[in-house]
Amino acid sequence: MPTETSAGPVIEVAGVTKTFAGVRALDDVDFALKRGEIHALVGENGAGKSTLIKVLTGIHTPDGGRVTRNGQISTIYQEVNLVPLMSVAANLFLGREPRTRFGLIDRTRRDADAAELLRGYGITADVTSPLGTLAVGEQQMVALARAVEADADVVIMDEPTSSLEPREVETLLEVVRKLHQEGITIIYVSHRMDELYRICDTVTVLRDGRNVHSGPLEELPRIELVSLMLGRSVGEIEKHGTTAFGEDHHADTRPVLEARGLTSTPRINGVDVSIRPGEVVGLAGLLGSGRTETAKAIIGALPLDHGTVFVAGKPVPRNVKAATRAGISMLAEDRKTEGIIPNLSVRENIVLAALPRLSRFGVISRSKQDRIVDTFVKRLRIKVSSPEQKVAELSGGNQQKVLLARWLCTEPRILLLDEPTRGIDVGAKAEVQALIDELAREGLAVLLISSELDELLDGADRLVVLRDGEVAGELEGAQLTREHVLKAIAAEVMDDAASHQNRHQNSHQNSR
Amino acid sequence: MTLPATKTDTKTATRTAARTRWLQDNGVYVAVVALLLFNAVFTSNFLTLGNFRTQLVQAAPVLIVALGMALVIGTEGVDLSVGAVMALAAAIIPLYLGAGPLLAILMALVAGLTAGAFNGFLVAKVGIQPIVATLALLVGGRGLALVIADGQLVQLHDPAFLALGTDDLLGLPISVLIAALLAIAIAGLTNRTTFGRQLVAIGDNRKAATLAGLPVNRVLVGVYTLCGVLAAISGVLATSRLGASDPADMGLLMELSAITAVVVGGTPLTGGKVRVLGTVFGVILMQLVRATLIKHNLPDSIAQMIQAAIIVAAVYVARERR
Numbered sequence: 001m002p003t004e005t006s007a008g009p010v011i012e013v014a015g016v017t018k019t020f021a022g023v024r025a026l027d028d029v030d031f032a033l034k035r036g037e038i039h040a041l042v043g044e045n046g047a048g049k050s051t052l053i054k055v056l057t058g059i060h061t062p063d064g065g066r067v068t069r070n071g072q073i074s075t076i077y078q079e080v081n082l083v084p085l086m087s088v089a090a091n092l093f094l095g096r097e098p099r100t101r102f103g104l105i106d107r108t109r110r111d112a113d114a115a116e117l118l119r120g121y122g123i124t125a126d127v128t129s130p131l132g133t134l135a136v137g138e139q140q141m142v143a144l145a146r147a148v149e150a151d152a153d154v155v156i157m158d159e160p161t162s163s164l165e166p167r168e169v170e171t172l173l174e175v176v177r178k179l180h181q182e183g184i185t186i187i188y189v190s191h192r193m194d195e196l197y198r199i200c201d202t203v204t205v206l207r208d209g210r211n212v213h214s215g216p217l218e219e220l221p222r223i224e225l226v227s228l229m230l231g232r233s234v235g236e237i238e239k240h241g242t243t244a245f246g247e248d249h250h251a252d253t254r255p256v257l258e259a260r261g262l263t264s265t266p267r268i269n270g271v272d273v274s275i276r277p278g279e280v281v282g283l284a285g286l287l288g289s290g291r292t293e294t295a296k297a298i299i300g301a302l303p304l305d306h307g308t309v310f311v312a313g314k315p316v317p318r319n320v321k322a323a324t325r326a327g328i329s330m331l332a333e334d335r336k337t338e339g340i341i342p343n344l345s346v347r348e349n350i351v352l353a354a355l356p357r358l359s360r361f362g363v364i365s366r367s368k369q370d371r372i373v374d375t376f377v378k379r380l381r382i383k384v385s386s387p388e389q390k391v392a393e394l395s396g397g398n399q400q401k402v403l404l405a406r407w408l409c410t411e412p413r414i415l416l417l418d419e420p421t422r423g424i425d426v427g428a429k430a431e432v433q434a435l436i437d438e439l440a441r442e443g444l445a446v447l448l449i450s451s452e453l454d455e456l457l458d459g460a461d462r463l464v465v466l467r468d469g470e471v472a473g474e475l476e477g478a479q480l481t482r483e484h485v486l487k488a489i490a491a492e493v494m495d496d497a498a499s500h501q502n503r504h505q506n507s508h509q510n511s512r
Numbered sequence: 513m514t515l516p517a518t519k520t521d522t523k524t525a526t527r528t529a530a531r532t533r534w535l536q537d538n539g540v541y542v543a544v545v546a547l548l549l550f551n552a553v554f555t556s557n558f559l560t561l562g563n564f565r566t567q568l569v570q571a572a573p574v575l576i577v578a579l580g581m582a583l584v585i586g587t588e589g590v591d592l593s594v595g596a597v598m599a600l601a602a603a604i605i606p607l608y609l610g611a612g613p614l615l616a617i618l619m620a621l622v623a624g625l626t627a628g629a630f631n632g633f634l635v636a637k638v639g640i641q642p643i644v645a646t647l648a649l650l651v652g653g654r655g656l657a658l659v660i661a662d663g664q665l666v667q668l669h670d671p672a673f674l675a676l677g678t679d680d681l682l683g684l685p686i687s688v689l690i691a692a693l694l695a696i697a698i699a700g701l702t703n704r705t706t707f708g709r710q711l712v713a714i715g716d717n718r719k720a721a722t723l724a725g726l727p728v729n730r731v732l733v734g735v736y737t738l739c740g741v742l743a744a745i746s747g748v749l750a751t752s753r754l755g756a757s758d759p760a761d762m763g764l765l766m767e768l769s770a771i772t773a774v775v776v777g778g779t780p781l782t783g784g785k786v787r788v789l790g791t792v793f794g795v796i797l798m799q800l801v802r803a804t805l806i807k808h809n810l811p812d813s814i815a816q817m818i819q820a821a822i823i824v825a826a827v828y829v830a831r832e833r834r
Contacts (some may be wrong), residue, residue, distance in 0.1 A: 270733055348713070
């Protein structure tokens with residue numbers, strides 16, 4: 001990529017550390033952004049990307065380290081942060097509108113300027129219509145145009161293509177290239193390998209709040225990039241090999257869960273998953289590949305365009321209540337916003353989903369509750385001062401166990417676990433992993449989602465690999481190795497010829 | 513050297529937090545006791561049976577509405593239509609009073625139930641924000657009440673119906689007795705039933721409650737319906753006490769009194785917590801404040817400003833909750 005890296009870095013970050021409520025989001029991170037480059041910033045959920053961006057833009061003050069800025073920074077977030085009810089032109093010039101002689105806003109000139117400006121970005125929409133009426137892709141383009149017009153030297157694009165149609169992606173990438181030629185420096189956050197390799201010069205990989213790699217993208221094979229993102233931590237390597245985790249302990253029975261053709265554009269497209277009783281099936285893939293969406297589709301929390309979920313051969317209506325009744329339970333990825341009821345006690349959090357069963361004529365039975373809570377607190381070794389303690393006061397690991405107990409109370413047949421060990425300490429992590437194994441041995445069908453490849457390889461009997469919302473492969477037995485998974489995740493981009501027979505036949509991205 | 517300093521800091525911080533929490537939980541009780549003591553010393557003829565009776569009779573309709581409001585606020589909602597529902601109940605009474613007071617009361621309650629269910633439908637099924645959804649009925653409900661009553665104030669003469677507002681049972685005014693029983697029932701509902709616990713969970717974290725498979729829509733519709741019925745009961749009692757059906761004035765600004773009582777009683781507007789006893793005391797506190805000011809010959813306008821100050825204080829105390 002042609003880049004005249006004339007002057008020094010536009011932004012330089014040295015040894016930056018940032019801690020939130022005891023959790024280290026950034027740990028001694030160095031990062032340098034050279035003038036004129038397109039810099040890819042990648043990493044899984046919770047790796048510290050957003051925090052780093054916020055440190056770069058000055059929203060967060062780092063706890064330690066140094067940040068040097070030599071330019072005007074503008075961020076374009078995934079969710080467009082413009083004013084949807086104002087006109088396109090008004091959004092474009094918000095805060096720096098052209099004025100008339102009397103100091104009033106010169107609407108005629110503003111609208112004419114806006115129309116001309118946007119034509120350069122391939123947008124021909126009526127600039128006087130409200131921004132909200134435009135397609136998401138077009139809105140993103142307006143945000144981009146606005147950033148550039150505001151004389152930004154650096155534009156940060158956070159997952160700009162995650163909700164775009166393939167055609168819109170092409171336009172966006174064209175615009176990014178154009179900006180690049182005009183000398184604007186870009187930080188590009190994305191998980192789409194082919195986009196990164198098509199436009200980026202440099203890459204920085206974050207993992208667990210640390211910068212694990214920075215360098216030219218061209219020199220880094222795709223498979224290695226994926227490997228860096230999903231890599232294992234030191235503690236994990238030591239543990240590996242000593243665990244008897246995940247041996248083949250499921251019987252050769254019929255699947256208890258079958259999901260066929262789950263489609264919810266643009267997130268997932270025709271995903272099939274089946275799990276037998278006693279089996280742990282892992283869902284592998286990068287962030288944004290549709291892992292969480294698949295689980296949500298199975299439990300009925302994601303509106304579907306197509307697809308059916310069968311439990312023991314019977315179709316399940318598409319809503320959470322029906323799915324729960326059919327025996328499906330889901331441990332949500334985000335414990336705080338989708339899991340715990342913070343102001344209720346540990347007891348009430350555990351019995352929440354099973355309340356009707358633990359009451360008579362709608363009146364709750366404390367003795368029944370206490371009995372079942374006591375059983376699970378002991379069995380899952382939940383550390384509480386008393387079951388009446390507020391759940392918000394527990395550590396992450398114990399909260400996770402409380403949620404696990406909530407689901408086990410409902411006596412599910414299928415357990416969907418979305419990142420069950422994220423953000424909990426190493427000890428609790430091993431306990432939760434052992435527990436999952438134990439539950440599967442008792443006959444539960446488990447779907448395990450994890451960003452940590454080793455957790456999947458250790459924990460799962462079979463892996464379904466997702467890529468861009470589609471199943472990229474299924475691995476079991478001897479295929480359950482790091483190499484195979486990485487290949488499946490990176491496949492499309494590793495071998496362009498192969499991708500033609502592969503998926504995406506109808507996608508515009510590959511026809512090029 | 514830095515370590516002990518930090519330790520003291522944390523200690524002071526936790527102590528402040530503990531004090532704040534104590535005030536959040538018990539502030540309303542302290543305020544009621546303080547106000548009673550003040551009146552015992554400075555107000556003549558305050559500590560008399562007759563006065564307490566008057567205060568309670570005046571507070572009863574507000575309390576009944578506030579109980580429903582507390583439940584709605586517990587789900588992170590609000591019901592602005594309670595005053596209009598009271599007016600609807602008042603307008604319906606004279607239509608059926610000829611067929612006997614029981615039928616008249618029943619029909620008024622049915623009106624409340626319908627109105628509440630309508631609110632619940634808008635909030636839960638259509639997904640309109642509670643403040644907007646119930647605003648529709650705040651405006652339209654009173655309009656409908658005036659249409660039903662033809663804009664007239666109607667004097668009521670049925671002795672059995674009027675007894676509801678004037679007679680005693682077991683030495684207590686009937687309306688006060690009803691309010692007390694309802695408070696106990698609502699407390700039981702919130703703390704001891706599946707419905708109550710689900711309501712609180714939905715208010716605290718709706719997303720998690722949905723993913724836990726709770727019947728979110730059903731609970732929401734139930735809560736608003738209950739709130740509507742309670743408002744109608746309040747409207748019936750207030751009409752009976754007044755001896756006339758007055759849809760133009762019945763329950764005017766009641767929604768604000770009810771919300772005030774609930775908030776002052778320590779139920780957070782952010783949902784996830786319903787304090788029934790706190791609500792009872794919140795109603796009593798606001799009633800006592802007004803009574804005290806009237807007894808000291810301060811005009812109503814001053815009373816309103818003092819009420820405002822109390823609301824700000826209550827919200828200020830509630831602000832630092834974690």
